[in-house]
Amino acid sequence: xxxxxxxxxxxxxxxxxxxLGGAMAAHWWTLALRGVIAILxxxxxxxxxxxxxxxxxxxxxxxxxxDGVIGLFTAFRMSHADGRWWFLLxxxxxxxxxxxxxxxxxxxxxxxxxxxxxxxxxxxxxxxLAAAFRFSPPHGRLWLALGGILSMVWxxxxxxxxxxxxxxxxxxxxAYAILFGIVLVAAxxxxxxxxx
Numbered sequence: 001x002x003x004x005x006x007x008x009x010x011x012x013x014x015x016x017x018x019x020l021g022g023a024m025a026a027h028w029w030t031l032a033l034r035g036v037i038a039i040l041x042x043x044x045x046x047x048x049x050x051x052x053x054x055x056x057x058x059x060x061x062x063x064x065x066x067d068g069v070i071g072l073f074t075a076f077r078m079s080h081a082d083g084r085w086w087f088l089l090x091x092x093x094x095x096x097x098x099x100x101x102x103x104x105x106x107x108x109x110x111x112x113x114x115x116x117x118x119x120x121x122x123x124x125x126x127x128x129l130a131a132a133f134r135f136s137p138p139h140g141r142l143w144l145a146l147g148g149i150l151s152m153v154w155x156x157x158x159x160x161x162x163x164x165x166x167x168x169x170x171x172x173x174x175a176y177a178i179l180f181g182i183v184l185v186a187a188x189x190x191x192x193x194x195x196x
Contacts, residue, residue: 025191032188038181042174049170057102057109060116064099068092111162114169118158121176125151140194143187150179 045052071092078088102109129148132141154176158169 025194028188028191030188031191032185035181035184035186035188038177038184040181042177042179042181045170045174045177049174052170052173053110053113054106057106057113060113061099061102061106061109064095064102066099068094068096068099071095110169114158114162117173118155118162121151121155121158123155125149125153125155140187140190143183143190147180147183147187150176150183 069092071088075086075088075092098112102112125148127148128151129145132144132148154172157172
């Protein structure tokens with residue numbers, strides 16, 4: 001008797017408990033929750049794009065200032081241990097200066113945020129793609145790989161055209177977040193189904 005493709009899928013073995021796929025299947029809901037949060041964030045980006053980007057730019061400025069303060073503390077603590085501590089000091093001062101400039105000129109901070117976000121999307125997508133190929137057996141592999149590819153494509157678009165405009169950027173961010181969220185929710189439920 002021939003077995004249909006759907007029946008063959010139900011005969012697959014569930015992910016091994018000690019494997020990456022097994023761990024992801026056991027915590028499938030965290031992937032789905034990340035997807036729901038991403039979808040909500042995407043909807044906010046479409047409804048209020050300008051406010052979203054200004055908020056992100058100001059948050060980026062605060063991050064730089066906090067990072068600079070912590071860097072100063074670290075540099076001074078290392079001054080007795082290593083003769084090259086001034087590299088740490090220079091990096092901390094640069095972070096502080098950029099944070100103050102970002103607070104004073106949030107439009108410039110938005111451009112910096114766009115570039116940083118593009119780099120993050122490329123790296124995040126690469127890690128997600130690599131994780132997809134480490135699944136054994138491959139439950140949810142296609143969805144995770146698709147999420148990684150979407151993230152990398154979005155990163156390339158941001159880096160290639162950082163001055164495209166705040167509204168368009170926010171819409172890109174919203175569209176990416178919604179698509180990525182849908183993919184994560186689908187991957188989460190695929191992993192949940194693979195457990196049983």
